Amino acid sequence: MLAAMRRAISAEGYAAVTIEGLAAEAEVSKQTIYRWWPSKAAILGEALLEGSIPGGDIRLPVTDDLEADLRAWFSAASVGLGEPESVALARALIAVTATDPDLGAALNERFASPIVEWVVARIAVAKDAGDVRADADAEAIADQFVATASYAALQGRPLTAERVRVTVDLLLRGIAA
Amino acid sequence: MLAAMRRAISAEGYAAVTIEGLAAEAEVSKQTIYRWWPSKAAILGEALLEGSIPGGDIRLPVTDDLEADLRAWFSAASVGLGEPESVALARALIAVTATDPDLGAALNERFASPIVEWVVARIAVAKDAGDVRADADAEAIADQFVATASYAALQGRPLTAERVRVTVDLLLRGIAA
Amino acid sequence: MLAAMRRAISAEGYAAVTIEGLAAEAEVSKQTIYRWWPSKAAILGEALLEGSIPGGDIRLPVTDDLEADLRAWFSAASVGLGEPESVALARALIAVTATDPDLGAALNERFASPIVEWVVARIAVAKDAGDVRADADAEAIADQFVATASYAALQGRPLTAERVRVTVDLLLRGIAA
């Protein structure tokens, strides 16, 4: 089911996916789908969680070079958003969020929060090391990253290495000690 | 028609709007709608252009204080995003963009480009004044602003004055001379 | 539509007829069917009225021989009930009546009343002619005819000429002067 959902979204886009089509694709009855999920959006949610969304399952390395670390994560995410399949999934997530705020908030929370947490933790380390101003708002930084990635996905604009470099550079300068 | 579209989106959300409902609301026949617009998304596009979207029609002041100027714009946008009606419209725009990339790109272009242009111009002035590094990427800055506003609207999270201050501060530090 | 209904009932029986099947058979959308008829039973009703049901459209002759007249009508009805198609339709009518008493009553009224009226009128003539007792209950006679025909159709038992003769004979003796 979840795989069928991902396949369908990649192929036709979230809006064009129908429960009937999914049922046929997964060789499952509609009733079975409705037994387990209340809506198309809920299936998408689970499909995204089960599968991977760009940035979601990236192993986040910690070296002693803050800039390199941030750029590494951002690059990994941008590589993910380079594959058309992932873009379609990310767009589906955005579409669902724009349509059903509650479910969307829950999903975004799940995807964004590990990233935010990691960024916040990494910046705390950098603060201790004296690389970053003590009063820098780590969460604001994390949010900028997520917002940038989200916006890029929404527009289908790839996050080029150059753009990643510029963005990380910009934000790090903003919080440099 | 366009007013009916805006009213309907504010009331029920873009996904729940139907052409038939619009027709009834505007006391117009379906045929007339199809005569003038090819799709629901197209009506939305026009409705957004005719009405106002947060940040879209804000008079952009230019003083000699870069930070104040940016914060002024951002605050104005955030005020717009405080009204639930505007949030609904912004979300509709995002939903359409996530669903129909081409139309979405065209619409976003229309809304984002004046902002981007203004930010770029304002930063050019600041560069001349020596307030900003000469090699700062103005477009990246502008993009950060738009991405942040877009992401906040998507999540229904209000842009508080505090957050605006932090964000502008962060980005300005990033490009300060 | 109505023809499709009659065809379908003859072919598979009323219970096996589906609105979807009818729609396909008549090359019409389901919605159109629901626009014009509230239920399968209502379509059946109209189909029966439009088409013919055994006994329904029989020209009822009046000669001066009461027995011959009654036998003529009954025979005509029995001929109708000899064709499998008509039996299927009659059975459908019975099934609907057994299921939806109100609609059934209305339909039966429409089919039975002309017969009853004719029988009553014919017997009135016979009373004047002195062939029939003055206190004979004409309606009871008519009802016997209809009940017999209905019961025969329900059981799929053909009304043989012999049976017709016996029944008419029996009932006429019962009211003979």
Next chain:
Amino acid sequence: MLAAMRRAISAEGYAAVTIEGLAAEAEVSKQTIYRWWPSKAAILGEALLEGSIPGGDIRLPVTDDLEADLRAWFSAASVGLGEPESVALARALIAVTATDPDLGAALNERFASPIVEWVVARIAVAKDAGDVRADADAEAIADQFVATASYAALQGRPLTAERVRVTVDLLLRGIAA
């Protein structure tokens, strides 16, 4: 189970009875039902046999007054058809017969044949006593009775005492010696 079936039919009518509802009502699993009966109609059949159907279990008295005897039976049946529960059951029987001729024939056979046999036997006695013409068709008479009762049940029309009197009178006159 069978009691649940009778209860359900009385309450909502045969068409509205579902096997799932029956299972719930009887606190039995669907599987168990399917283990013992092939179809809803089969359950109905057994339920009718186990319970009583109007006229089915009436002790048929034999006195030396033919008219009284016939009227007694017919009245007993009509009393049965006065209770709404019994009417619902009789209608269910008719509905099944109209839908599934084979099963219906078997069931009708079971209900009608004792009546027919009794009427035939009673009339044979009457023939011997010289009350009835020797060439009277006893089966035709019996059939008239059954058809009349069936038709009345189908239409939900109660068999009033008056109607019983008239019918018995009519038929007896028809075979009187």
Next chain:
DNA sequence: CTCTAAGCGAGACGGTACGTCAGGTCTTGCT
């Protein structure tokens, strides 16, 4: 001052998908 034609409302139509119901088959524990 007609007459014509464009635009309109109303709404029927063939479709596709919706979410629900029940049918009949099946597997899994409990007793």
Next chain:
DNA sequence: AGCAAGACCTGACGTACCGTCTCGCTTAGAG
């Protein structure tokens, strides 16, 4: 071994909208 519980595939239900298609009815503007 028999059962309840209930998942499962299937097929039909009645509904909502889609986008297309006549219909008449205004209502100007051109002859």
